[in-house]
Every structure is written in structure tokens, then in C-alpha cells.
Amino acid sequence: MVDLSVDLGFIRLSNPIFTASGTCGYGLEMIPFLELKKLGGVVVKGLYFEPRQGNPPPRLVETTAGLLNAIGLPGIGVEAFAREVLPQLHQQQATVIVNVCGNTDDEYERVVRYLDDHPGIAFYELNISCPNVKEGGQCPALDARATFRIVSRVKKATQRPIMTKLSPNVTDITIIARAAEEAGSDALSLVNTFLGLAVDVETGQPKLANVWGGLSGPAIKPLALRMVYQVVQTVKVPVVGIGGIVTGYDALEFLAVGAKAVEVGTANFVNPRVTLQIIDELQNFCQKKQLSRIEDYIGSFRPRREKQKT
């Protein structure tokens, strides 16, 4: 039996496979298809303090090997989550990671302060990178100072570890990553979706009501992988890789470049059991490679040395 457990420094998890925020609802919707306790972690849908309706439809467009969404973070708010959802997740023995959102710095703080009083949450993922909730795709993760400010504030407000989720829609993600680390983020997860646009050529209208949205799915995997690699080279805190993961081999690519764990997103829509298949594939891969622990594989990526140009 291969040891798939991974250490994020502040917590050891049974395996490196999480469901990504916004792709598994509040976790409970997945119960017909899988046992939540078999996952390394369940990152539940982004939570604001108050309930929200989200964006008007249409919210989704399928693109080549990808999905463009402008859902806009509809949600039940922290009170209903703590009262109705959290006890059920606890009963399922799920490792719960709550994705924390806010319209203001103050709201981020209120969300973690409220949730800190409720047991059954392993840590928080700080969502400073949703592209769909602010005009023009502006979000704190596009700016190093805003990132530093919010992460510092949340870090002071909570007893729990925080993992900051970064946006890929920046010129240099390592600058934002460093800001989050310096502000005290215990881990980083990346990437959120890439801003994208789809046009209905018949009508000349955008296909999404929100005009543009965030692209996810297999199409973004190489883009995400490059960024994860760069950030792993830059920071000391653990990095969790996200972006287009569908198979065990996709997950292994992220682990190879140094991600301690990965989140699986869009693939859950296609196959709600995909995370368990990925876990099996990791087991098989390690057995084949005669690795007793997945941690021996993490960071194994060795770029070839550039040949001397003549």
C-alpha cells in the first residue's frame, strides 16, 4: 500500500486530491457519487457573509476543451452554511476547506470570525481571485498591495490556517504570491480561472450575460502548470495546484513541479467520481514506480539544462 498522505505544514491530509471550490457545491451534492471522507479535502463553494443570487443567466458557455463561466458566486451565506451544511459534512467525516469571499476587507474578516466559532473546518481558502464579481474583472488578487492587505487582516482575525487562492490574470503571479506569503498566508492555491470571452456571431452579443467570464477545464492546464511551477520556485509555503486536472497523470504533473496537493474542478461536472479515479491512478503510478510515499514524487521535476548556444 502506497502512502498518499501529504503534509501542508499545518495539517497532514490523507491524500493530495481536493475538489475545487465552485465545482462540488457544498459537498453534500456529491454524496450520491462518492464518499467525501476519501478525498484529501473538499473545498466548498465560496461563501460571503450574506446569501447572494449571483449573476443573471446565461452563465455558462462550453469552449474547446474548456468551460467559460460567469456564475458570480451565488450562495447561502455563512449562517445557513454553519447551521445546515457543516454538521452534515462533519457526519460524512469530510476534510472541509471553506472558500472565503468578501466584497470588502471587512466582509472577509466577518466571514472567518463567524466560522471560527464553528467546529469541523480544517482551514480556509481565501478567495481573492474570482473574476466574475467585480466590474471589469477587478479583484484583490490582481494587485500585490490589496493582496497583502486582505491576507494580513484575515490572518489576524482567524485561529485557523489560511490558503490564498491566486488569479492567473496578472503579468507576474510570483509578485502576488510573495505578497500573500509575506502577509502570513499559510499556503497558496492556484490558479483561479482565466478571463475569457465568447461571442454569438449571429446576434453580435456576448454568450455570457456578464459579457466575459472565467475559463476552466483541460484547455488551461499547461498555463496553470507553468504558473504553479514559477510560484513553487518563489515561495516557501506549500502550494496547491489547480487548473484543468482530469486524470491522475494531470495531477502528477502538478505534483512533479512541486505542488503538495491539487484541486480538481471542471472534471467533477463530467464525472463526479473523477477524484476517486485520480486517487486510484496515483496509487497505481506509485506502485509501478516503486514509490512507497507520494511525497517522494513531489518536486521531482528536473528541467533539462539549456544547451550552450554557440
Place this chain on the structure above:
Amino acid sequence: MSQLIEAVIKDKKSWGDYFFVTFQAPELAALAAPGQFVMVKVSPKGPPLLRRPFSLASADREEGTIAIFFQRVGLGTNLLSRYSPGEKISLIGPLGRGFSFEDLAFPGELLLIGGGRGIAPLYYLAQKLKERGLKVIIFYGGKTQSDLPLREALAKKKLADKLILATEDGSLGFKGLITDVLEQEVLSPLAKKAFVCGPEAMMKKVAELLRRWNLPGEFSLEAFMGCGFGVCWGCVRWIKRGQEYQLVRICQEGPVFSREDIKWSEEE
């Protein structure tokens, strides 16, 4: 509780661009109800990446089969139309909340109003209503004769006490829209409830008529879906909950909604 299974195609019938595909899927047949749907992975590795939703057009517990009826209109339905009996396909289902008909009893007439491929869930519903000995009037409309391929099966299986057909070009039945026919037909005082599925414009018109006649109705809504089982929040529509409209998931809280709960236009 819905399930993710690999199902073998048992039978396939086709009429031009319309297909009726039956799957051996006892796990799904045991749970299915009219108005529910399945998410089908039309290509094992993609594209398209996402599954496609299809209303159940039939389910037979004893045979362990379920069926879908669809029109070839795009990439997904094109690929799906190429499968042959004996081949396997991945399904998730049964999903969503179907029609409510458990409390209906004779006497009284039930109106089933379907436009084009929208006949699919009504074909299944009619079977269940007839099993209960209820009186069923089916209105079935399309652009032309070839858009009404299930008319023969409806007649043969005696699923309608009265089958009213309409085509826009007049090639079969009444000439005009199914909603015109509905308006012209003398509404029986025995009419109790309507069940509707079809293009948005048609359903909107039917909703207006039902409101005028003060007749309850249930509508099966169509939407592009990311997942089909409630996790992506992509398929929402404004639906009345209590006193206010909310963005509600068609896949989870629907796809069947009551006429008075659906927001049909921006003004409502």
C-alpha cells in the same frame, strides 16, 4: 438518489433528425419518474467536454430500460445519433424533479402540450397517466410533418384519448402553431391541468393561455447545464420562491416548475 453508470444501448429508432434511443439501465429505471432527465457523455474523451441533458422519454422497471428522444441539432446530439445498439455510454440519472401527477384522479382531462422534441417527457408522462386510467389529451406540434415522429407510437400505444396534431406548414393536422390550436379548441370544462414542454416562445404562450383559463400547469424547462446535479449553478432561471423571484437551478429544483412560479418576461 441519482447514479453514475455505464449503460448498453438496447435499441435505436430514427426518423430523419429525430432519434429514440433505449438503454439497458435497470438502476435508473427503478428510480425514474416522468419529467426527470439524464446527463449523457456523448463522447467518452470529448469534445464536447461536458455531458448533455436529455429528458427521459420512457422508463420500464420490468424491462430495466430507460429511453431518450432527441433531435440532431448540434455537436452533442450529432455524436449521440451515431451510437448503435450494443455500444456503451455513460449516464448520470435520474436527475431533477419531475411532474406531479400523483394526486390526480378521474374524472377530468389532462392536457399534454408538446412542441417538437419537447414531446419527450410528455411521452413518458402519458404512459404513467394512462396506467392510472386518467383521461389524456395530447397536443403535439412542429414546423412540418417530419417534426412529429412520435405521433404513430402515441396512437399505437393508445397514450392519448385524443391526439391533436399541428404543423406550421399544414402538412399534417391543423395548420398553424400548437398554441393557435389550443386557443381554438373548445376547452372542456373537465380540463384539470396541463403539462407542457417545447420551445420557449411556445411555452410562454401556453402559460398565458393557462393563466387566462385559470388552469394549473407544469412546464419542463430546457437549459444548458454544466453538471446536471446541482454543483455548478450554471443553469439558473428566475423562479418565484415565497413572495420573490430567485435564481434557481433548473437541474436541481426543476426542470419541471409550476406556471405561476416561472418568470416569463422581464416585466414580471
